[in-house]
Amino acid sequence: MTRTSVVTGSASGIGKATKELLESRGERVIGVDLHGADVTADLTTEQGRAAMVDGVRELSGGAVDAVYAVAGLSQPAPATVAVNYFGAVATLEGLRPLLLTSAAPRAVVVSSMAALHPVDEPLVAALRAGDEIAALSRAEVMAKEPESLGRLIYSSSKRAISQWVRRQAPTALWAGAAIPLNAIGPGIIATAMTADLISTEEKKAALLEMVPMPLNGVAEAEAVAHLLAWLGGVHNTHLCGQVIYIDGGSDAVIRGDSIW
Template structure:
């Protein structure tokens, strides 16, 4: 039977590569993005998140086999908090009822190896507490210095998202309902989001100082899409609460002997 999947961020980058890969395998994919998608919504807003659920219900008939929460931003602005954390969590929680109708439901979200970088502890705490208004306010403060503490907005959003996956995946709503929930943590991927960061050899070299990728360097979106597709497949029966780094070795270099 053909599987039906929902992919947010489907218009570009990792989301687009994932959508195309799944479709090449015969799956039906409902793409979600700001534009050029089956569902065009803004996941930084509460209205956009509600509309996402309503439209998925309409297009899927209430049955979804896999959810891929890929949409995200890497800018030192409050919107990054809104979409990376609250948008992703709302996507997974909002679409979970449709997964319950599947014979082999799966859920996966894109975090980042940036979750291993320094974070703003106050922002992470507010995200973990689910206080979106206060988290946005804290991000607004950090964003006033984009070249320094502003960069902590992205890493903080991804650290909190990875923690959410670790805490929620073994719980009743996910593992208890036979839904494997996991995350991937990409390194530097060639996408519109990173285009400026790697626009010259000098910029790429500087970025690789922060994000070392000894295995084959900067990656293409397909490198992540392949793993996402497996995590969302019926083959994945027991992987639970894992954050798998697709980062060319960054995690191994940065954390060394440390393990989750």
């Protein structure tokens, strides 16, 4: 039977690569994005998130097999918090009921190896509490210093969504409903989001000093798509609450033995 999957952020980057890969395997994919998608929705707002759920429900007939929460921003701005954390959580929670009729339901969210970088603890705490007003307010303050505090908005949003996955995956709502919920943490991926950062060899070398990727350097979006497709596929029966770093070795370099 053909699987039906939902991919947010499907118009570009990792989301587009994932959509194209799944479709090449014969899956039906419902893409969600601000434009150029089956469902047009702005995940920075509650209204947009509700519209996303309604649109997917209508197009899918109320049943999907996999949800890939890929949409994300990297700007030093409150919108990054709104999409990367609250948009992702709304996607996963809002579409979870549509997974319940699937014989092999799966859910995956894209975090980042930036979750291993320094974060703003007040922002992470607000995200952990699910307090969007407080989180956006804190991000507004941070955004006023884009080269210092503002740079922590992205890593903080990714740290928080990784923690959300770890907390939620083993619960009755997910594992108890036979839905593997996991995340991936990409390193530097060649997408529009990183194009300027890797536009010259000098810039790329400087970025790789901060984000070491000893295995093959900067990755293409297709490499990440293949990992996502496996996590959202029928063969993934027992991964639960994992954040898998597809980062060319950044996690191993940065954290080493400290995780044990």
